[in-house]
Amino acid sequence: MQDNSLVVFERQLAPLAPRFAEVLGNTMPVARLMRTLKISVERLPKLLECDRQSLFNAAMSAACLGLEVDGITGQAYVLPFKNKAQLVIGYKGYVTMAARSGITITGSVVRDGDEFDYELGSSAFVRHKPVLGNRGRIIASWAVGTAIGRPAIVNVLGIDDLIAIKARSPGAQRSDSPWNDPAIGFPAMCEKSGKRRLSRSLPLNVMTLGARMDEAHEEQGKHAWISPDKVVIIDGEAGEVFPPQNKETPTSSQLIGDDDEIMRLRDGLEEAAANGQESLRSAWEKIPKMLKQKLEVTKDRLKPIADKADQGG
Numbered sequence: 001m002q003d004n005s006l007v008v009f010e011r012q013l014a015p016l017a018p019r020f021a022e023v024l025g026n027t028m029p030v031a032r033l034m035r036t037l038k039i040s041v042e043r044l045p046k047l048l049e050c051d052r053q054s055l056f057n058a059a060m061s062a063a064c065l066g067l068e069v070d071g072i073t074g075q076a077y078v079l080p081f082k083n084k085a086q087l088v089i090g091y092k093g094y095v096t097m098a099a100r101s102g103i104t105i106t107g108s109v110v111r112d113g114d115e116f117d118y119e120l121g122s123s124a125f126v127r128h129k130p131v132l133g134n135r136g137r138i139i140a141s142w143a144v145g146t147a148i149g150r151p152a153i154v155n156v157l158g159i160d161d162l163i164a165i166k167a168r169s170p171g172a173q174r175s176d177s178p179w180n181d182p183a184i185g186f187p188a189m190c191e192k193s194g195k196r197r198l199s200r201s202l203p204l205n206v207m208t209l210g211a212r213m214d215e216a217h218e219e220q221g222k223h224a225w226i227s228p229d230k231v232v233i234i235d236g237e238a239g240e241v242f243p244p245q246n247k248e249t250p251t252s253s254q255l256i257g258d259d260d261e262i263m264r265l266r267d268g269l270e271e272a273a274a275n276g277q278e279s280l281r282s283a284w285e286k287i288p289k290m291l292k293q294k295l296e297v298t299k300d301r302l303k304p305i306a307d308k309a310d311q312g313g
Contacts, residue, residue, distance in 0.1 A: 005048040020063040027066030036070035043071055046080045054084040057225035061087040064226040065210045081170055084223050089214045091192035097207040107143035107194050109187045112136035124154040141194035145202055155198040162190045169218045266298050273302035276310040
């Protein structure tokens with residue numbers, strides 16, 4: 001049964017390849033992303049029980065961020081939460097996205113007994129000298145973003161902040177969550193949280209999108225994904241990272257742009273043009289942004305018809 005479901009998923013995923021390619025650009029080959037998605041589903045079959053649209057949305061989010069989701073590289077993971085698939089970024093994913101923008105991110109956790117000093121503001125710095133072999137309790141995490149010709153950007157989270165983030169995280173409620181692994185998982189999640197918060201002070205880039213999506217899930221307990229036009233969708237509503245272009249979550253049909261959908265929209269534009277330019281403009285605004293490129297020629301062809309209608313022809 002699982003094998004059949006996997007085959008169905010692969011068939012449904014294939015038509016989305018052109019859309020993935022558009023948003024990936026030169027970040028990675030689309031075949032590589034598709035392969036990591038399949039590996040992710042094979043490693044975690046429960047994803048096939050999730051709402052299929054949420055699985056496509058998680059895949060689109062990975063494409064927008066240019067992150068692998070095979071669960072091996074540590075860049076990102078697709079995980080099931082309450083029957084929905086959610087893309088979760090690993091700390092290596094934040095380092096990768098920042099590096100593509102010319103920013104180097106470093107960070108770590110601070111344990112009781114370490115030498116640690118920091119300063120925020122225009123002369124920000126972090127000095128951390130860990131005690132070798134120190135397994136004392138974690139008291140803070142820090143992250144620093146540096147770029148050539150720019151002052152360092154510093155973020156420090158105390159243990160109370162880190163515990164508060166864990167308390168709000170849906171994943172932390174699961175026994176197998178890395179938050180509940182004191183030896184390896186908890187330190188890694190603390191380090192990741194510091195790097196995610198750092199993005200609030202960095203110049204706007206793709207990392208900002210990823211951090212807002214991750215923050216909505218990890219710190220607010222909401223389902224979130226990134227649309228093809230680079231808007232963070234949080235529980236079905238456009239987030240505030242960039243001005244929202246389309247507040248409706250597109251269906252798989254809209255993402256693919258099948259022939260029936262295109263034909264229906266073309267017919268609607270022709271009917272609107274018969275009533276003049278204002279009607280044509282109104283109909284055009286209702287078309288999903290990801291399909292407008294395929295209908296641009298039709299709109300231009302109909303403009304003279306709309307002009308003639310306005311002149312009473």
